[in-house]
């Protein structure tokens with residue numbers, strides 16, 4: 001069941017929580033609402049659910065206007081951060097609760113309820129825990145039961161508000177993988193709220209980035225990461241290294257640092273954003289850049305080595321971060337305190353006019369220059 005959000009506005013007193021939000025949520029996909037605290041994610045989810053009303057605008061399910069439909073009649077499953085399982089009911093009874101509470105006409109027979117609960121217990125891979133009480137479950141297990149309970153009435157839409165927010169990092173990761181696999185098998189239309197960019201990028205088919213009650217950008221995780229359309233999205237999705245300076249003689253210049261910017265008009269201010277994996281390190285400046293940086297720290301944890309550096313003879317708002325493979329690290333053996341030079345491969349240039357960023361690929365311009373020689 002696809003969902004259309006059509007020009008939704010919502011104010012709380014003088015405060016605008018949602019400002020003219022329009023959005024398409026595709027059927028059978030997992031969509032993440034991603035944004036900082038207070039950006040309006042939960043308010044939008046609650047309006048979709050019918051738990052909150054909007055001041056104007058419409059919500060459509062599969063093309064039908066449901067704006068005036070009561071939450072009870074929207075056929076939606078919910079999972080919230082704090083598992084609201086009934087303490088005095090067993091796991092199986094918790095899952096059956098929604099079915100048992102249906103009006104007599106719609107309620108399945110006892111036998112069918114038992115079969116559905118068994119199937120859901122298998123789906124959440126916890127059939128052995130059917131007779132336990134919530135207090136006898138781990139946080140991750142409780143969230144799985146909450147999900148089974150939400151799915152028991154076979155909703156058309158599943159809404160999840162920070163479903164893994166209260167769990168520790170390892171359990172969160174396991175549950176994300178598990179939810180993704182479950183989704184791939186059952187294809188319900190799901191929307192989940194998160195402020196964790198890693199979670200949104202890893203789990204979803206489509207990411208909606210929100211800021212101050214507005215939609216900043218909507219795209220697949222890969223496209224969003226590769227082509228952010230605004231500084232906000234850039235800053236929000238992972239670390240960025242920045243160079244702010246003036247364009248002079250086809251170069252972005254600041255203090256002792258410069259980077260070649262072929263084809264960019266001179267005498268204007270510009271900001272260059274570079275992701276940690278779009279930068280290499282060398283012991284000397286290259287023909288395309290001179291960006292001296294001193295190594296402040298080296299972290300060997302994880303699949304790549306993360307090197308933090310401080311600009312030398314120029315300034316940057318943030319510490320620079322460069323990722324290096326372990327084999328490259330062993331070959332180059334950089335050491336804390338040494339002076340190195342950043343060699344940009346791909347960068348994203350914001351000019352003072354505020355337009356969308358321009359992607360600059362120095363590897364490509366180098367190759368083009370070499371073939372023109």
Ligand SMILES: Nc1ncnc2c1ncn2[C@@H]1O[C@H](COP(=O)(O)OP(=O)(O)OP(=O)(O)O)[C@@H](O)[C@H]1O
Nearest residue numbers: 012015017035036037038039040041042043044195
């Ligand atoms: N019932 C309410 N009355 C007044 N203000 C509210 C109400 N509900 C939400 N707000 C405000 O609207 C803004 C958006 O809140 P919302 O919960 O949608 O943000 P969010 O992006 O989900 O944030 P978080 O990640 O912190 O949950 C916040 O500034 C919040 O204080």
